[in-house]
Amino acid sequence: MRLSKTFIKTLREAPKDEISKNGALLTRAGYIHKVMAGVYDYLPFGMRVIENIKTIVREELNKIGCEEVLLSTLQNPEPWEKTGRFSDQEVDIWFKTELASGGELGLAPTHEEPIITMLKSYISSYKDLPLYLYQFQTKFRNEKRAKSGILRGREFLMKDLYSFHTSEEDLNRFYDEVIVAYDKIFKRLGLGDDTYTTFASGGIFSKYSHEFQTFLPVGEDTVYYNKDKSVVLNKEVFEPDVLEDLGISKEELSETTAAEVGNIFKLKIKYSEPLGLKFIDENNKQNVVYMGCYGIGISRVMGVIAEKFADEKGLVWPEAVAPFKYYLVGIDEKGIKEAEKLYEGHEEEILFDDRDCRPGEKFADAELIGVPYRVVISDKTLMKKSAEVTDRMTGKTKLVPLAELKKSF
């Protein structure tokens, strides 16, 4: 992409009410635009990061046999009333609205009830199971406070996966497969070193659920971890009986803050029973379908990555999610000409700063936008038939022969 051709410009200031680091930096660098607290527009750079995150998640889920669907936002109360979740007392983050033709509707904050309703047309026999369906869909949650940029949204993008099984054993098997897939996903996203499978409350249906917590100073959760971080637990289960279960003492654990980037939950028959999602088994007997649900906050992951790696100069993207791999700057007539040549045919990987402005301005924007490698071509580097390549993460600079650089594209 040519920077001269996009409408995006870096901004000197974020909105005054944008107190989060991720919100302020992503706004200044042209990734997002704040509509109101917890609601953002996504601009071209931001859409690229979101698409990169989605691609990684999609690839890993498809590998374990998941299928993608897209469920509606507008929700009839009926199935939610059957599970007791349409009530504002039970679920306190609903946005509700009214049909012009009469009747209350809700904007889906999650999709257990709608996916069960849909699957009643498709599941009748044990031969139809197991099933694993996921979507990338905007969720709406009426949060009272939303001051954390895209870490906590009133309107945000989530990947939600639902699994359907003939038995609890099969649910357990798939649940463990998802843990492995999630580990791969967070590793690919660049969060592997700081993201831990974390014991959390399982509610009244199972002893534990699992969260995937990324250690982060501005994280909203408090977690406890042992020395080698082989045991991490959420504050909500930091209790004597749990510690005994895990065979660990209070003294071995340290406290820190973390952001929940994923969570997985054995729902069992919590929602499938009241909604009557049943199947006929091998013995011609009717049974209730077992369910699991598995979330990843896609826009939150983008915010966590922004918070995690940013430095005083701006954003720092891991290569796998970066909107571009290279930020290209040509200096002097010859350098610009050579940069043009390098850019040709690589419009997707290179953000080419072809604007008519000072190199210093370009360098500052390169750091703010946070593309992994800044490539500078000038008279000086051309004398060595090279380009100067600076790694945004380490700050290290080296001369790379142009021929070698081209091969890396």
Add this chain to the structure above:
Amino acid sequence: MRLSKTFIKTLREAPKDEISKNGALLTRAGYIHKVMAGVYDYLPFGMRVIENIKTIVREELNKIGCEEVLLSTLQNPEPWEKTGRFSDQEVDIWFKTELASGGELGLAPTHEEPIITMLKSYISSYKDLPLYLYQFQTKFRNEKRAKSGILRGREFLMKDLYSFHTSEEDLNRFYDEVIVAYDKIFKRLGLGDDTYTTFASGGIFSKYSHEFQTFLPVGEDTVYYNKDKSVVLNKEVFEPDVLEDLGISKEELSETTAAEVGNIFKLKIKYSEPLGLKFIDENNKQNVVYMGCYGIGISRVMGVIAEKFADEKGLVWPEAVAPFKYYLVGIDEKGIKEAEKLYEGHEEEILFDDRDCRPGEKFADAELIGVPYRVVISDKTLMKKSAEVTDRMTGKTKLVPLAELKKSF
């Protein structure tokens, strides 16, 4: 995709309240699931059709220099109040909701006000113009009646493009470019032969706007056309002064019904003025930005294509939007073995009916699902080292040598 591996099954019946042909067929064939009137879930086949339509639209818009963004659904009343459009008297299809922390919000039925608000951070000089930004975003419209399947949704997918200019002349230039791009889009979508640029009301700001109307028996619009269809006009402008303008007499025109698949509009300064979207021109003078807006109903286009080509046996997709190019069936041991070989490495183009059921059932589903080419491999066809290929659109069948078929993948 293996039919045995997807959760999708064709259904004998659509919901009883689904009276539209597109809604009933798309439901029975497993493309969509009805949540309520005008609100649908999209299942894997349906998502593929939507993605194919989006890809064609995106490619043609990118060619004329447009950039993609994604604007939020939740809307602050403020900018809409400035243009007078938050009022239910002015815009009667709002879904509105309440913030838990206080204050009314709307679900965006269109995005002029939000895109102008966002661009106030990015447009200041004539050097920032022209700009062409589009999105694919779910729109919410509180329709009293929604009985036309995905032809008229309460929640539906739209491509909306907005252009920004220093002058009316530049707006006119781009408006004409969009007409050319739209013609290419509808041609590629398979609707070229029946879709016409149609004169429609321009409101009080320009004499005409243009709609793109696909002639269709169940279309909700009435249009008039001359013999060679070089002049097509919406009933709303079927008036003496307009006919005089177009140099055509009432007697030369015939009436028909049509579905509006696109519309384009010169907004000029209608919304940019009240919202204060201004730029500094070459003479250091402040001016209001000129705007155009250009819609294509993505999910509606899917419904129009379904309505247009379906026959008594089911759906018929033009190749460019079809969820798969081939529907593959193997008969007998040898045929199935050869079909497996053919399928390998072509999971994206082939829907492989590898279910354990009668060929007759497979043939019926092939017709209902409407994939362009049915490929049957059996002992009989293998004797001629061939497959039997049936064109869903024409119904014509021919033997095609396997080697030749493989090359066409």
